[in-house]
Amino acid sequence: MNWSHALRQVEPRPWLVRVDPRLKLLWVATISLGCIWFESTPMLAALGAVAALPLLAIRFPWRAAAAYAAIVLLVIWSTIYSQGVFYRGAHGRPLFTIIPAFAWNGETYAGLHFYAEGAQYGAGQSLRLVANLLAGSSVALSTSPERLMAALIRLRIPTALSYMGTAALRSLPLALEEWAALRLAYRLRSGRLRPGRRWAPFRRLREELRLLEPLLATTLRRASALAFAVRARGFDPAQPRTHFPPLAMRAWEKLACAALAALWLAAIYVTVAGWQAG
Amino acid sequence: MPATITCRGLQCAFPTGERPALQEVALSLPAGTIVLLVGRSGAGKSTLLHALAGLLADDVAITRQGAIDIAGHDPQSLPAARRAALVGLVQQSPDTQICTTTVEAEVAFGLENLGIDAKEINHRIDEALRLVGMRELRYRHVTELSGGQRQRLVLAAVLAMRPQVLLLDEPLSQLDPAAASQFLAAIDRLPSDGPTIIVAEHRTAPWIEHADRLILLEAGQVAADLGGDDFAAWDAAIQSLKAQEAPARAAANQTSSAIVEIERLRFAFGPRRPLVLDELTFAAHAGERIALLGANGSGKSTLLALLAGLHKPSAGELRFADAKSSPGVGLVRQNPDTLLLCRTVWDELAFAPRCAGCTSREVETRVRDAAARFRLEALLDRSPLLLSQGERLRVAVGATFTLHAPLLLLDEPTTGQDPLHEAQLMRTLTEAVRAGGPPECVMFSTHDLHVARTYADRVIVLDGGRVMADGEPEAAIEAYDALLRDRLARGREL
Secondary structure (H helix, E strand, O other), X not given: OOHHXXXXXXXXXHHHHHOOHHHHHHHHHHHHHHHHHOOOHHXXXXXXXHHHHHHHHEEOOHXXXXXXXXXXXXXXXXXXXXXXXXXXXXXXXXXXXXXXXXXEOOEEEOOEEEEHHHHHXXXXXXXXXXXXXXXXXXXXXXXXXXXXXXXXHHOOOOHHHHHHHHHHHHHHHHHHHHHHHHHHHHHHHHOOOOOOOOOOHHHHHHHHHHOHHHHHHHHHHHHHHHHHHHHHOOOOOOOOOOOOOOOOOOHHHHHHHHHHHHHXXXXXXXXXXXXXXX | OOOOEEEEEEEEEOOOOOOOOEEEEEEEEOOOOEEEEEOOOOOOHHHHHHHHOOOOOOOOOOEEEEEEEEOOEOHHHOOHHHHHHHEEEEOOOHHHOOOOOEHHHHHHHHHHHOXXXXXXXXXXXXXXXXXXXXXXXXXXXXXXXXXXXXXHHHHHHHHOOOOOEEEEEOOOOXXXXXXXXXXXXXXXXXXXXXXXXXXEOOOOHHHHOOOOEEEEEEOOEEEEEEEOOHHHHHHHHHHHHHHHHOOOOOOOOOOOOEEEEEEEEEEEOXXXXXXXXXXXXXXXXXXXXXXXXXXXXXXXXXXXXHHOOOOOOOEEEEEEOOOOOOOOEEEEOOOHHHHOOOOOHHHHHHHHHHHOOOOHHHHHHHHHHHHHHOOOHHHOOOOHHHOOHHHHHHHHHHHHHOOOOOEEEEEOOOOOOOHHHHHHHHHHHHXXXXXXXXXXXXXXXXXXXXXXXXXXXXXXXXXXXXXXXXEOHHHHHHHHHHXXXXXXHOOOOO
């Protein structure tokens, strides 16, 4: 699959693109706050569902959507599984046993068990990760790097950091493109034009790893060329700059920001009140 | 408002260079002139432009001596924004210069850095895009633009800043003739009080009628400073030099064995996508050097990719003489950097024969042979990624050559090469073909009519995915030239 091509085909609805990026960033921050605030798995699952809502306004090519869903499920499964296996709660009771306890060479080993408490803990952690992933990717996919940079600067993030962050976002499809080009070069020059039917995971892995060095070199060369280009056009992170078109919040966006800010204040108030009561 | 440019005793040295990149360069250019800067690769053209743009100071460990004066300032001592407002720089590849994602944002980027207010930015975007003939593309994503449009976008982004000096570093090298004409038309549209312009370019012919002065750099020094009528004589001398280097052309040899036969070939990138190649029928024979001509998007690169086995035809047949011989085709893509995978030039050259299972003696023989042919002997222990662009291209071609494939495909092999390197590369390939291979046949795509005329025995012109002409270079190029003139006259973008 050509990932850079798939990324370029992702198409957010125009209304979502127009939403002020400051509101989008506040939305992501609020989802993150929720991740800290909520403890119960159902609440975190609900938070994940809320975080996924903006993605409904983004059209994905079906293969990209399937890959995205697979990544989300993989994060959830791997976190639950690893926490379930390696959980060492004081009163943890194994839900089932993978390797029973055994003695070997005069030592007794506890075996490998899957704990319900661990799985529950893993579910919470994975849902936190997924909620942030969904909220963050919806913003990244629906906001141009230029508007995102303008928003970050307006939110008092240093210009150099804002530019680096948004340039990295923009360079992701370019890096994927270069990786695809290097894989193609490998195939062309090795005479192995088709991946082949034989399943040879270690050979494939070795070939992919071999591409890391040239990928790094081409990425660095591209980064250096970009740095030169922006300097040639007068960019200086230490100097103030204007933004075009200027960011301007509409009435409903201001209201939404106020609502989210109220949510933050309420959370802080309840937390502080809880501490005092405790 | 144009600015005068004065350099006195300008000297620049890279820490790794054997000699300074620029030595005692003295220039005095009146305001408003258009200067053509020529010279071989490594002569110091780009270094001089970077020095004039005040951008050398940011490069690691380059020492600069001497004085530069542009409108009373040394650009290197100015803050970034003032420097960019004084001197604008357009480089060879638009892809390494575009900093944003949309046409509007790209033109606005420099203006934002100058701290200009939104109303004025809006006005200047409009003005700059009108100058380069791209007003209707203002809200497009940059990935939707053709190569020529991207280069004009970079020009618009620089012109919007209203620099007093405009430096152009090989701006036409990656453009087809139609796109190059449109770029030149944009330069023609600049107002009479527009910037002083310095153009560094290997393809001098398109600039001859625009330039007031020609400066030849050799080994970092000004070797000639010509004006007016001297240009024509100089251009004739260059063409004669290329002709001397050019190997004799063989008559189109379609009686020898066919290496590949293509019959009614059709290709599209998907079931509901438009055809990129449509009903192509021709054969490539041993002993032939075939040039593929055509505008951007005419299907040249796609045809090469199909021949290399990267895509499968949607319909029609692609028959290789020896279907069992693998690998039968070598492909050098347009950007040589994407072909380089190894730590040393030796490993690059040895990669293909090793993958083919050759013995170490055979690997060494092929590596030594390729190194000698492509003048890489002195570079065998060096990292390919640290070589110059011309050297990297030679490594990429040499590394594909060691495949010993009967058919060698090259996508724009002469882009960015000076006339001498261009001639040497093509001469090496010709000698190999004439000697019976490998490669037995070379097929290359190009935008440069001179390259096609000089180094091909046969020219195939593609237009909209179809073969528009196929035969002797003169006749095919004439047909292509007529097509270009017709399209330009009708104001259509190829």
